[in-house]
Amino acid sequence: MCLRENSAPVAALRRARRRAATGALLAAVVAGTLLAGCTSTGTDSDDERGQGDGRRDERTSAPPTGSVLAVKIDNVSAARPQTGLDAADIVYAEQVEGGLSRLMAVYATRFPEAVGPVRSARETDLELLRQFDEPTLAFSGAQSKLLPLIDRAPLHAKTPGDADAAYFRGDEKPAPHNLYVRPGKLIDSPPGADALTTGFRYGPAPSGGTPEDSRTVRYPAARFTFTWSDDSRSWQVAMDGRATVTTDDVRVAPATVVVQYVTVRASQFRDFLGNNTPYTQTxxxxxxxxxxxxxxxxxxxxxxxxxxxxxxxxxxGEPMNFAEGQVWVVYAADRS
Structure with missing residues (x-):
């Protein structure tokens, strides 16, 4: 993978283009949130909502050539081991209902044959994905009151109802933990590193730092542990105390891990049990x-x-360089 510092002019042009739509999108989000109210129900029980309903013509159009692919990935024990997680350029970890976690894997430089298990989208995803130019979001569905916000977002939303040929059900896990997507069926080819308009910089490490063998990030009902491996020059991932290994028997091990402390607040959405859906402010x-x-x-x-x-x-105050390779960003609640 090539260094990406020189992609800044390209990123700046793309961001200028996207800012023009920001006001309209934020207005839509506010309006949708007010409509949702505190009694909205759904989320995981509504994974299949919005599939094949033809909500807008744009959703059936082909994603642009430069579109990154973001996939919402299930992360409960019944969903593991996951497929294609090692091939992602970036993996975001966020807190969801009940203190559990869910992943969003972003693909730009290479597509694995399959990714999954695929699960439902959250309101947090819309703000997070605005940094990319018309990204493609693969997800299983969303609760009904979130769907209008997804419709208005500047992205290509692809559920099984929108792209049936791209999805399949596996036979090794029970539903709903067995839905997978074939990236090559959604986008012809990976767009390349320039599509990763994340602001991340890659290069030599700064001076200083503190030696670290292992770091654990805890959610109320989930935890991530990253253990340094001198042999692979990477951080080996374990989730909820078990090593993260893909279905292809590949140990997931990013070169850089970011623990980003953010505001995690209550949203206006709730699941079918009444649990509030956390909103991660990025x-x-x-x-x-x-x-x-x-x-x-x-x-x-x-x-x-x-x-x-x-x-x-x-x-x-100097730019922080990341190591070349996969990056994990774990959003943790800032309690300071």
């Missing part, structure tokens, strides 16, 4: 910890608007 600023090369670096983060990527800086 626009703003705060603190972070960057794990690379067997060390942990204190850092700051800033994302000015939803159309921007996220800038990470060292404690000296």
């Amino acid at each position: 626009v703003g600023s705060g603190r972070a910890e960057v794990l690379r090369d067997g060390r942990v670096f204190d850092a700051g983060w800033e994302r000015k608007t939803a159309a921007d990527g996220t800038d990470f800086t060292t404690t000296d």
Whole structure:
């Protein structure tokens, strides 16, 4: 994978283009949230809602050539081992109902044959995906009151109802933990590293940092542990105390892990049991910890608007470089 510092002019042009739509999208989000109210029900019980209903003509159009693919991936024990997780350029981990976690894997430089298990979208995903230029979002569905917001978002939403040929059910796990997507059936070819308009920089590590063998991030009902491996020069992932290995028997091991402290607040959406859906706020600023090369670096983060990527800086105010390879971003509630 090539270095990506020189992609900044391309990213700037794409972000300028996207900002024009930000006001309209935010207005739609506010309106949709008010309509949702505090008694909305659904989420995982509504995974299949919105499939094949022809909600808008644009959803059947082909994604643009430069579109990244984002896939919502199930992350409960019944869904593991996952498929295609090792091939993602970026994996985002977010908190969902009941203190559990869900993943969003972003693919730009290569597509695996299949990815999954695929699960439902959340309101948080819409803000997170605004940093990309017309991304394609593969997901199993969403609760009915969130669907209008997804319709208005500047992305290509692809459920099994929109792209039936791209999805299939596996026979090794029970439903709903057995839905998979074939990326090559959604997008002809990977768009390349320039499509990763995240604001991330790659290069040599800064000076300083503290030696780190292992770091654990805890959610109320889930946990992620990253253990440094000198042999592979990467952080081996374990989730809920078990090593993360794909169905192809590949150990998932990113080169860089970001623990990003953010505001996690209650949204206006609830699941069918009445549990509130957390909203992870990825626009703003705060603190972070960057794990690379067997060390942990204190850092700051800033994302000015939803159309921007996220800038990470060292404690000296210099840009924070990541190591080349897969990046995991784990969103943790900032309780400081």
